[in-house]
């Protein structure tokens with residue numbers, strides 16, 4: 001085993017602090033990666049603070065991080081896709097059973113035996129997996145992604161979760177040129193949704209409660225911005241959207257957005273509000289509208305997304321921080337005080 005520096009939380013109420021963890025020796029199918037940047041996702045904070053204990057309780061110590069970009073430093077004897085020096089990414093998944101129908105359909109994120117990048121049973125070492133707030137990671141090559149060398153690496157890291165989370169439902173629901181697409185909320189997820197919808201050629205409308213975000217929404221690629229508390233403005237768009245991506249994790253009125261959908265239009269949730277939200281059946285019946293959820297994306301689609309980002313020059317808007325500012329970054333993320341994602345420069349960990 002190899003010792004590697006990391007930042008971990010010792011309990012739900014402890015701040016993240018410097019520590020040392022073990023990584024397995026590379027097996028024949030493994031890729032060893034030096035981590036260069038790791039994005040900070042809301043899931044990191046929820047897991048560190050054990051806020052999802054009813055669904056997946058956190059095992060401590062917890063090393064979060066699933067928006068990983070790094071460089072290959074070693075490969076197992078059977079690895080064919082990568083060589084030392086390659087720029088690579090690792091997202092929310094590091095393994096699955098490779099055999100079930102979800103896996104054979106390329107939808108590993110729904111595999112019942114998927115291994116998530118952190119806080120998931122570790123098949124190799126026992127205990128749980130440790131994520132990207134560390135110097136290095138060892139991952140089966142089939143879960144390693146190729147990162148286009150033209151992209152800014154700090155901004156590329158969030159593509160591995162925020163990027164694929166917004167790209168996948170847009171592809172699934174057929175967002176293309178000429179479609180009218182709404183993006184609700186303009187944070188880590190929403191700002192990526194705007195960039196992708198624009199790059200797909202759609203007419204993009206951003207919904208926000210904050211008039212102060214209007215200029216930024218246009219800069220990110222929106223054609224129109226609607227302040228969602230303005231009932232008249234909302235009414236003007238009734239029945240016109242082909243697809244709406246809802247990125248809000250707080251309580252809000254879904255019916256207001258269902259009413260904006262055209263016939264066969266779809267509203268997809270990628271945020272997970274804590275409490276169930278009421279939905280008026282008639283809103284769905286008239287116009288055969290649908291309400292869906294979506295969870296990251298499979299490995300093949302994640303590679304497709306990264307390649308698309310390479311062709312179109314798409315990265316997340318990031319504020320780069322050293323790992324030593326991680327606890328402050330969590331507090332700021334809770335206040336939405338970041339445009340629009342933190343990306344940790346992991347070279348800062350060498351100073352620990």
Ligand SMILES: [Zn+2]
Pocket residue numbers: 041042043044066092161162
């Ligand atoms: Zn995430």
Ligand SMILES: [Zn+2]
Pocket residue numbers: 096097098099100101102103104108111112113114
């Ligand atoms: Zn499977």
